Structure formats: C-alpha cells, structure tokens
Amino acid sequence: MLRNGFAASKRSMATVAAEQLLPKKYGGRYTVTLIPGDGIGKEVTDSVVSIFESENVPIDWETVSISGLDNQEGVQKAVESLKRNKVGLKGIWHTPADQTGHGSLNVALRKQLDIFANVALFKSVPGVKTRLQNIDLVVIRENTEGEYSGLEHESVPGVVESLKIMTKPKSERIARFAFDFALKNNRKSVCAVHKANIMKLGDGLFRNCVNEVGAKEYPEIEVKNIIVDNASMQAVAKPHQFDVLVTPNLYGSILGNIGAALIGGPGLVPGANFGREFAVFEPGSRHVGLDIKGQNLANPTAMILSSSLMLRHLGLNSYADRISKATYDVIAEGKSVTKDIGGTASTTEFTNAIIEKLKTL
Structure with a gap:
C-alpha cells in the first residue's frame, strides 16, 4: 500500500x-x-x-x-x-x-x-512524537445526509426541529464505497459507527445497510459495529483495533478530530x-x-x-x-x-x- x-x-x-x-x-x-x-x-x-x-x-x-x-x-x-x-x-x-x-x-x-x-x-508519521505509535486507520464518512442534511426550522418560538435524514440508497452506497476501499487497500475489516441503541430507525438503518452489504457482497472483509460514544473512547485508548471506520457525517467529524490528535494534529x-x-x-x-x-x-x-x-x-x-x-x-x-x-x-x-x-x- x-x-x-x-x-x-x-x-x-x-x-x-x-x-x-x-x-x-x-x-x-x-x-x-x-x-x-x-x-x-x-x-x-x-x-x-x-x-x-x-x-x-x-x-x-x-x-x-x-x-x-x-x-x-x-x-x-x-x-x-x-x-x-x-x-x-x-x-x-x-x-x-x-x-x-x-x-x-x-x-x-x-x-x-x-x-x-x-x-x-x-x-503515524515518523519523526512526530505522539503518545501512541503505529496508528493506521481510515475514517470514511457519508457527506450528504444524516445530521448535516441542513433541514432545520423553529416550529414555535424557542423550539427548533433539526431533521436527521437517513436513506437506504445512500447508506448502501457509502457502505459499498467503504468495502471497496478495504479490498483495494488490503484492509481486513470495516466497522460501522452508529447510535442505533437510541436512534433505532435512522442509525439502525445505517448499521443494517453496512452489515447487509458486507455479508452479501464482501464476504472476505470482516464486518464490525460499534456505538459512537464507545468508538470515541476506544479510538483514544486502543486505536490499533480499528481498520476502516464507516460513519454518518457527524460521527465521522468527531472521530476525525480524535484521529488527528492521535497522530500529531490536523496539519498531518x-x-x-x-x-x-x-x-x-x-x-x-x-x-x-x-x-x-x-x-x-x-x-x-x-x-x-x-x-x-x-x-x-x-x-x-x-x-x-x-x-x-x-x-x-x-x-x-x-x-x-x-x-x-x-x-x-x-x-x-x-x-x-x-x-x-x-x-x-
């Protein structure tokens, strides 16, 4: 690679x-x-x-x-x-x-x-001193929907509704992208990051699409799942367990900042x-x-x-x-x-x- x-x-x-x-x-x-x-x-x-x-x-x-x-x-x-x-x-x-x-x-x-x-x-970049070495992970995030759908309105004064849109076609599309990336770059696993324990329909759809695409179309790649708050903790404590992470928009942004801190900053x-x-x-x-x-x-x-x-x-x-x-x-x-x-x-x-x-x- x-x-x-x-x-x-x-x-x-x-x-x-x-x-x-x-x-x-x-x-x-x-x-x-x-x-x-x-x-x-x-x-x-x-x-x-x-x-x-x-x-x-x-x-x-x-x-x-x-x-x-x-x-x-x-x-x-x-x-x-x-x-x-x-x-x-x-x-x-x-x-x-x-x-x-x-x-x-x-x-x-x-x-x-x-x-x-x-x-x-x-x-990890040789020559840059960080707490952990040999970091090598990829975050693939969906760019066009989820929390960044941009659909907000104030239904009554002081009450704002912000719509998080999740669709099966776009969830499957980003899942296939992540698995294809894994195959192309000799990666072993793809992990779906979600909050399906709370947002059972929206994040549940995303997680299920990743699992189904992986199981049916990419049997050679291991499919994993992790709740986003646990993913954040694990990324700080044991980042070497991750290979390719596939996420909705907001979760990818958060994990991306954690990843930047792990390797020495956003400039890298x-x-x-x-x-x-x-x-x-x-x-x-x-x-x-x-x-x-x-x-x-x-x-x-x-x-x-x-x-x-x-x-x-x-x-x-x-x-x-x-x-x-x-x-x-x-x-x-x-x-x-x-x-x-x-x-x-x-x-x-x-x-x-x-x-x-x-x-x-």
Whole structure:
C-alpha cells in the first residue's frame, strides 16, 4: 500500500467511483480547480503550488476565490469550475456558528455535486512524537445526509426541529464505497459507527445497510459495529483495533478530530472526497486555522499529502511518490518542521525544505 495514498487495484475504490470522469487532458496537462478556502487555506495551497512548480507537475490551476462574494454565489462559482474540471484541490471554508442562510459552505458544495464519500487517512508519521505509535486507520464518512442534511426550522418560538435524514440508497452506497476501499487497500475489516441503541430507525438503518452489504457482497472483509460514544473512547485508548471506520457525517467529524490528535494534529491528515463524477481533495481534519492566519506558521503537510492523493487519482503516480517521500523525509529529519510538530520552521521554510529534498531524490 502506498504510504499516504490508495494502492493500485483491478477493482475501483468504490462501485460508484468507477464511474468518475477524469478531467480532460490537453497537451499532456490537466486543469484542476484550486479553492484556497479560508484561514490558512491560501498559505497551505501556496505551498502545493510552489512544490508542483519546482517539480514541473503537469497541472494548470483554475483558482476559485469566494472573497467578496455572498455565500451562495461563492459556492456556485466553485461548483461551475468543478463541473468543468472534474477534480479540485480545496482548503476549508469557514462557517461561523452564528451564520444564517446557506449554512455550511462545505456541505453545500458536496451536496450540489453529490460528492458523497469523504476519506480521511490517519497514519503515524515518523519523526512526530505522539503518545501512541503505529496508528493506521481510515475514517470514511457519508457527506450528504444524516445530521448535516441542513433541514432545520423553529416550529414555535424557542423550539427548533433539526431533521436527521437517513436513506437506504445512500447508506448502501457509502457502505459499498467503504468495502471497496478495504479490498483495494488490503484492509481486513470495516466497522460501522452508529447510535442505533437510541436512534433505532435512522442509525439502525445505517448499521443494517453496512452489515447487509458486507455479508452479501464482501464476504472476505470482516464486518464490525460499534456505538459512537464507545468508538470515541476506544479510538483514544486502543486505536490499533480499528481498520476502516464507516460513519454518518457527524460521527465521522468527531472521530476525525480524535484521529488527528492521535497522530500529531490536523496539519498531518490527508483527505479526499469522491462522487460519481467529481473528486475534491482537501485536508482530512477540517480545521480552518483562523488563529494563525497570515502568520506563516501553518503546517502544509495535510494539503501536500492531499495533493499527492490527487496526483494518484490522475495517474501521475511518480510525481505523487516523489512529493510524498520528500515530505516524509523532511519531517523525519526534524530540522525544518513547523511549530505544531515540535519545530521552529515557518510554512515557507518547511515548503522550501521539501523542494530542496526533491532535488536530491
């Protein structure tokens, strides 16, 4: 298995992912949508752009910035670009807790394009000191329904109803995606995370769909189940028991933050989102980093490794391998790493160290 990516296989990552359309390639080059996002987004995507330029990666960027646009216009601009290009690299959009109207911009983008599967990879990084070592787990979350359905209303003053929508087709779809991922990457088990002991119909449907899909279609993969609160405790105490976790949206968000803490922080987690036609690559732990915006302190590793996943998706494996290896080598040496993982280097210095390392490979 590739160290921070998806291994090659005769089977697709997912049944639906097999239907994905790659962007059109002109003159040996791909055009990819670049969405810097908010907070530290521009700083970490700038790192990727600099590294790609140093390696002459055959990627042309179509940059989409929503600065100065209202929420709906910004999302639509990003949607139109992704419809043209099919593949994107994205920072995280910030959604304030008191924002009204469109809700989460990230959720809106995924729902409009039906980018239904989020994959976040939590793997220990040599050179990063953490309480537990040899972490290697994957969280696959459903992106378009569940707690993030976005259907809320105030029925009477002081009483809010927030609807959690769970459907059999989408639960089966994400289950097949998770099992296909497990097969492709030589994973042994898929564990459904749920709260069916309380939400017997909604989470019960999700759990049952995962169990049925696994038993009928993937007998070679072990199927497990775990209640979300227990999953959170077990992820902190004994994370090595987990392989692939498949979750509704909210539970995946919670476990993703736990996973980030296990391996050294959100700046180390690569991620990707897949739909029938589109693929958007972004850090797997969705932290905007508003508190360090513009200070040249951000760790761009998650974005760099996410861009390596993107390159593999495009079939540019040699570029992906070189960039990910250089990134891991710089971290392992520990001379030019950012503050969050024990160093003193700036974002720019860390990026330049990777570029220099690439010259030696």
